[in-house]
Amino acid sequence: MGDRFPRGRVAVAGLATWGVGTCPGHTTLEMAAQATRLALADAGMPVAAVDGVFVCLPDDLFAGLSLAQALGLHPRFTDNNRTGGASFMSHLVTACLMLDAGYLDCAVIAYGSNQRSAGGRLATPAAPDRWDAPSRPLFPVSYYALAAARHMHQYGTTRDHLAEVAVAARRWAQTNPEADARGPLTIAECLAARMIATPLSVRDCCLVTDGAAALVLRRTGEIDGPRVPVLGAAAATWYNSVRAAADITVTAAAESGPRAMAMAGVTPGGIDVVQLYDAFTINTILFLEDLGFCAKGEGGPFVAGGAIAPGGRLAVNTNGGGLSCCHPGMYGMFAMVEAVRQIRGTAANPVPGADVALAHGNGGTLSAQATVIFGSAATV
Amino acid sequence: MSGDRMSGPAAIWDAALAEGRILLQRGPDGAALFPPRILAADHGWVEASGRGTVYSLSWIPGRPPAEPRNVALVDLAEGPRVMAPVVGIAPDAPAIGMAVQARIEPDGEGHRIVFGAVG
Numbered sequence: 001m002g003d004r005f006p007r008g009r010v011a012v013a014g015l016a017t018w019g020v021g022t023c024p025g026h027t028t029l030e031m032a033a034q035a036t037r038l039a040l041a042d043a044g045m046p047v048a049a050v051d052g053v054f055v056c057l058p059d060d061l062f063a064g065l066s067l068a069q070a071l072g073l074h075p076r077f078t079d080n081n082r083t084g085g086a087s088f089m090s091h092l093v094t095a096c097l098m099l100d101a102g103y104l105d106c107a108v109i110a111y112g113s114n115q116r117s118a119g120g121r122l123a124t125p126a127a128p129d130r131w132d133a134p135s136r137p138l139f140p141v142s143y144y145a146l147a148a149a150r151h152m153h154q155y156g157t158t159r160d161h162l163a164e165v166a167v168a169a170r171r172w173a174q175t176n177p178e179a180d181a182r183g184p185l186t187i188a189e190c191l192a193a194r195m196i197a198t199p200l201s202v203r204d205c206c207l208v209t210d211g212a213a214a215l216v217l218r219r220t221g222e223i224d225g226p227r228v229p230v231l232g233a234a235a236a237t238w239y240n241s242v243r244a245a246a247d248i249t250v251t252a253a254a255e256s257g258p259r260a261m262a263m264a265g266v267t268p269g270g271i272d273v274v275q276l277y278d279a280f281t282i283n284t285i286l287f288l289e290d291l292g293f294c295a296k297g298e299g300g301p302f303v304a305g306g307a308i309a310p311g312g313r314l315a316v317n318t319n320g321g322g323l324s325c326c327h328p329g330m331y332g333m334f335a336m337v338e339a340v341r342q343i344r345g346t347a348a349n350p351v352p353g354a355d356v357a358l359a360h361g362n363g364g365t366l367s368a369q370a371t372v373i374f375g376s377a378a379t380v
Numbered sequence: 381m382s383g384d385r386m387s388g389p390a391a392i393w394d395a396a397l398a399e400g401r402i403l404l405q406r407g408p409d410g411a412a413l414f415p416p417r418i419l420a421a422d423h424g425w426v427e428a429s430g431r432g433t434v435y436s437l438s439w440i441p442g443r444p445p446a447e448p449r450n451v452a453l454v455d456l457a458e459g460p461r462v463m464a465p466v467v468g469i470a471p472d473a474p475a476i477g478m479a480v481q482a483r484i485e486p487d488g489e490g491h492r493i494v495f496g497a498v499g
Contacts, residue, residue, distance in 0.1 A: 130390070131415045132463040134492035137451045138440055145438035146453055153436070153476045197451075198439040198471075243453060243463050248436060 003234065005263040006100035008380035011227035012340045014043025014216035020326045020334075021180040023210035024117040028057045031112030031212035033070040039214035044225055045106060051076045052098060052107035054091035058115065058329050059125075067110060076104060083237065084126070084363030085277050085330040088215075089370030090235045092336070095217050105218070112212035113328030126364075129241050138197050141205060141280065143242050143365035145197035148282035151249045152199060154297065157285065159199055161300030163190035165281040166203050166323055168309035173320025175310070176348035180209050181324040204281040206327035213333045215340070220380065228343045229380045231356070232263030235370035242366050249297075252369035253290035253360060261292075264356075264373035268292040271373070272354040273342045274314060275335035277362035278321040284308070287360055288316070291371065315351045318342060332361030332370070339374050355379055389416035392425070397491045400484050402428040404458055414460035430482035431457040432495060437466060437475040454480060454495055464493040 016038030019031050026034075032055060040047055053075045057063040064078030077098065081090045088109050095107040128139050137143065151157045167187055173179035185203070193201035220229050236252035236259070239245065261267060268291060276287045285299030293314060294302040302308075308316035317323075319338040322331040339357035341347040355376045362369060386394075389405065393416045396403045404412040406423035413420050437452040452466045452475070466480055480495035 134487050134490070135451050135463045135465055136449075137463065142438055142440070142451045146436040146451070149438050149476065150436040150453075195439075195441050198441075200438075241463070243461055248453070 003259055003263060005232055006096060007231050007263055007265070008229040008375065009220055010096040010099045010217055011220040011223055011229040012215050012374070013218045013223045013225065013227055014039045014041070014045065015337055015340055016042055016214055017178065017334070017337060018212045019112070020178050020211040021209050022116055023114060023212070026114060028059055028112045028114055029063070029066050029070055031114060031210070032057060032067055032110040032214070035112060035212035035214040036067070036071060036108050036110045039108065039216050043216040043218070045216060047071055047073070049106045050108050052095055052104040053078045054081070054095055054107060054109040056080060056082055056087040056111060056330060058113050083235070083368040083370070085279065085332040086235065086361030086363030086368050086370040087330060088333040088336060089233060089359070089361040089372050092215070092217070092230065092372055093233045093235055093370070096230050096233060099217060099219055107217045108214055109217070109333070110212070110214040111330060111333040113330065114210050115329045116208050116210045132241050132243060140365045141197045141200060144280040144282055145200045147242060147248045147286065147366055148199050148280070151282060151285070154249055155300065157300035159191055160187060161285065161303060162199070162204050162281040163187045164303045164306070165278065165284045165308070166190050168303065168306060168312070169278060169317050169321040169323035171309045172318050172349055173324035176319050176325060178348065179320040179325040180207055181320070200280055200282070206279045206322035206331070207324065209326040209328055211326045211328035211334065213337050215336060226344055227377065228340045228374050229377070231266070231373040231375045231379060232260040233370070233372040234259035234263065235368065237368045240364055240367050249286065251286055251290050251366050253287050253371065256369045256371040257291035257360070260371035260373050264375070266356055266373060271356050271358045272315070273318060273339065273351045273357045274316045275339045275357065275359045276317060276321070277331050277335055277360055278317055278323050279327070279331065279362060281323065283362060284316065286366070287362070291358070291360065310349065318347060318349045318351060332363070335359040335361060336372060339372070343374050343376050389418055389421055392416065394490065397484060402430060402482060402484070402493060404428050404456070404460055412458040412460055414456070414462060426458065428482070429457050432480050432482065434466060434475050434478045434480055435461060439471050452495065462493060464495055466495045466497070468496050
């Protein structure tokens with residue numbers, strides 16, 4: 001048993017982003033509440049209709065309570081899941097099950113972060129565990145660097161392959177007005193960039209931006225306007241520190257992806273557009289492999305030659321991703337927003353005929369993974 | 381250090397490290413475990429040899445005048461993997477697969493493991 005999911009019976013009824021890029025003068029809660037208000041307007045729903053509040057904020061351990069208060073609500077249920085950047089995918093799992101069961105009628109998932117305006121550094125209480133801390137790894141980049149170094153050793157992946165990921169993300173961002181980093185970027189510039197933690201340079205690292213986003217979820221049959229059904233969603237937690245990985249080049253996406261796809265009844269070949277949490281360039285390569293878009297170890301050659309850039313073989317991170325669109329600290333929300341926009345046909349870089357979209361979240365340091373499959377009305 | 385009043389597996393491990401020993405727990409199947417955990421508290425401890433092999437390593441160049449330093453994942457001969465720096469090696473030298481030996485050094489109020497190349 002396990003993994004029974006109400007395929008297609010719950011859908012995204014509305015969404016919004018707010019303050020993506022630079023958003024001075026606002027608290028994280030103000031940003032999340034503003035995105036929620038706009039998403040509800042998009043869904044044609046009054047704020048008072050919300051009875052489920054799902055939220056994660058970087059600086060508020062009681063964010064579920066705070067957002068309910070900020071919205072003037074007495075919700076039936078709040079969820080403040082903190083699996084890092086994959087939190088929102090986990091929120092969505094819970095919300096779908098609760099909506100389908102009839103426990104809730106209207107759920108919002110919200111996020112806001114003023115990380116750039118609050119000081120330009122990762123504003124997070126997250127830190128290495130007590131066993132890793134004496135080594136003073138750069139948190140979180142050292143963990144991803146260790147995965148990248150091993151991937152290179154084990155499979156012959158190169159810094160050029162990593163640079164391909166960064167350049168592809170930038171090329172998508174260049175035609176997305178919401179993206180923060182739209183200037184030119186070449187492979188050579190990536191290779192010459194300042195090293196942060198070998199083999200990852202500053203161009204292998206995500207942006208540090210502000211940003212807020214929200215999704216509204218309801219039972220599909222009760223939505224009058226545009227709706228994007230959830231076909232499958234799965235979260236997988238393998239450890240906290242990647243020290244505990246049997247093989248650091250294989251992430252829990254190898255579990256969450258196949259489970260979500262089984263719920264949805266799709267295979268990688270049937271997915272039209274892919275949004276991956278690219279906190280670092282190695283993430284995109286690891287997740288393309290683990291989700292089954294190519295074999296383990298072949299992610300580097302898979303992305304070479306602009307293959308995931310506009311016009312390539314697979315449309316990946318069509319908003320520019322965390323590398324070039326935005327990264328307020330927990331990017332998973334924006335991967336889902338872009339996936340839903342692709343199905344709606346409202347993305348800045350629409351993939352023609354996109355019927356099935358995958359959004360993948362990464363939490364901790366390659367620790368917790370969560371995958372969501374969205375479909376058009378035709379897929380239900 | 382976790383304070384004198386701590387007495388669980390983590391505190392036992394810390395106390396041994398302060399005496400120059402790296403302890404590993406035994407799992408129910410006899411396999412060595414790290415980090416220590418309460419669910420494996422019944423099967424006893426084994427002292428690690430300190431021998432290991434570098435599984436992955438990343439250099440942090442830092443900004444001058446800071447010296448480059450590294451963070452490694454090292455597979456102990458007994459099986460478990462630990463995070464620690466490898467000292468005394470050059471930043472451009474291949475490190476993955478290198479045989480290393482642990483030593484224990486003071487670190488703030490406690491101690492930590494560092495590795496050096498063998499031979």
